[in-house]
Amino acid sequence: MGKGNPRSTLMLTSPLILRLRESLLRARPAFVLLHNGHQVRHCHHDGRRHSSVVGEEEGPEDEAVVVVPLEEGPASGSRPAPLLGNGAGLRRAGPHPFFIRQRRDFSVFPRTVGDSSPPSSNRRDYSLRVAKVKKPVFDDESSQRAVTTALWCNFLVFSLKFGVWFVTSSHVMLAEMVHSVADFANQALLAYGLNSSRRAPDAMHPYGYSKERFVWSLISAVGIFCLGSGATIVHGVQNLWSSEQPENMQYAALVIGGSFLIEGASLLVAINAVKKGAAAEGMKVWDYVWRGHDPTSVAVMTEDGAAVTGLAIAAASLIAVKTTGNAMYDPIGSIIVGNILGMVAIFLIQRNRHALIGRAMDDHDMERVLEFLRSDPVVDSLYDCKSEVIGPGFFRFKAEIDFNGMVVVQNYLERTGRKEWAKKFREAASNKDDAALLETMACYGEELVEALGSEVDRLETEIQKIVPGIRHVDIEAHDPRSTSP
Template identity: 30%
Template sequence: MEAGGSKSVIFIAFACNLAIAIAKFLAAAWTLSSAMLSEAIHSLVDTSNQLLLLLGIRRANLPPDAQHPFGHGKEIYFWSFIVAMVLFSLGAGVAIYEGFEKVLHPQALQNVSVIYAVLAVAMLLEGYSTVQAVGEFNRRRRSTGQGFVTALRASKDPTLFAIVLEDLAAMTGLTIALFGTFAADFGGYYWADGVASILIGCVLAFVAIFMSSEIRSLIVGEAASRAVQTGIREIIETETGTDKPIRKINEIRTMHLGPQDILVTASVDFDNWVSARTVEDVTARLQTAIKSRYPEVHNLFIEVQSEQTFAASKKESHVQVVGSAAH
């Protein structure tokens, strides 16, 4: 359901941006507006980005194979990172370049009424896309009780927060273009059109840098949310304690392999009196309980390891890391 929600938001954004991009390019050619050209390039980049995100979703849904035993979930992170790079290099780069050209060589706008008409239509279409994207994002955010910015940074679904950020950047860019056009049209400040283009490029650059930073963390390997980690620990603790088969939880590790795909490994110390059959029964109960509560946990591995053995392995691992660093 979550992936379906993201995909529908992407389709809406794609349709809106494609229509807006065509209208903006026609208006830019007709009016010689640098800000409008920057906005047209922005919409074209957003349109191509939505295709890349759809490609990422398709690739991420490929089944596991011999070379990718845990599936292809991280494909979505890779393609989302490409989206951030395209947004920065093409969207921001071209907009800033065009802006400086217009500031250095200002010229009067032509057929300004066309610019206003296109900006009005673009704001309506982009506004609709933004409402849909932010609405889907808020629907997921409310379940966690997080603030908007906090939820953006904590989100594990780059396809959704990329669309949210792109739409918000688009609305900001349209507003800047409108003010730049007002200044050039009514104030006679023809260079304001170029300044608006530079500001639009800066907005795109900021969004691209923010996106790339967040997606980089997911590509490297980001843990599940604190709530999920706490919930998994609570489930394992039901089998832990006096007169319970598990003596101690040595360690629990989690990692997102995709927005709705979590890998979990847990090292637990069973009591000495526990039989092999009991270990199998307890492990099966824990697997069922954890996967029932958190369906996104697709891969769960419970390792039976004494506290002493676990401590020794951690110490040995630390020595190996230090030794490698010394070399």
């Protein structure tokens, strides 16, 4: 390229592309690359290449740094000071004349050989700043309804059980009261985790807070195991040989019946939420209970199921005591209820543990994505394909791809015109000017890099259409000649 031809250069973020870009642009007298937030000046004179880090430029979020090559200075060889500004005005900024700050404009105009127009708002603009992420949309209305219903039902049941235990001093009723306390606290934890997981991603958590549901569901399960199961079993064992027949058993029977109706209604709401979640993920209800992505509705359903079962056991214990006159059935019922709570807690702990340590998405969805990639013409081979659950129904997918370079080039030429590029190369070669030929090669190489980026964007869009729950797609170009896997 001629020395009087100012052009904007590509801002590079990958070491591999950085080396490619530098090799393509060696014919330029001077240019600037931005890498890892630093502006690095590269120039060639006296047959040697010189580099220097100029420094990092900051500015408002709506600005982007435009990097232009050095123009030829006055005849004396001196160079004017650079112009720095924010769109309202430009200012001189010292001995390095290559940075002009302009308003961000992501309009893309194809680069043409020999274009000597200066950088402006209708030229390419680049920014190293991360784009603002949108707050994720959660389809969890049924889970929210199940948690809210269970929260208030457990509070009402706790009040009734406390009153009956205070009157009758029944051990099994005390176990049920402790169970209700644990249930209320656990539902409060689930409600907090549900609301906390809806926060939008930020700089500290770029993939969002969706996993908070797993965290608080795990804490809730630990609470059930310690407070609900452990305390109930210990209390039952302590009173196994010193139990007395409870008084006013008619009140206990009344509260058990009322609690059964209340907990049963809450259980029906939770079951309905689980069915909706299973239908949304295309799974059977039983499979969703074990492998579904939303732990909230499953936790509510299992806890309410344990509550209804515990009430049935409490009723059977009181009937046995009334019929046989043996008060030992009361603490035995307490021990059985504690064991049921323990099994529920262990199930919930294991379920949330797998989600927190990084579980892959379902094999069916993974195979659909891989089948699409294998059938795409630009893909030669796939390497190191991985997925991870980053929240209820949200996934991250990563793959290394050996691209078919011939197909990428042919797709690009079909979009831009084969004859146009052939004409440019013929003209550059006919002039017998190495600088013109190298400039054409540099422009063509840059367009091919962008064409590869367009293919990656297309693949990412198609993958997200196949599995809408995939929120983040990371596709890397794999070098088949590399010795690494």
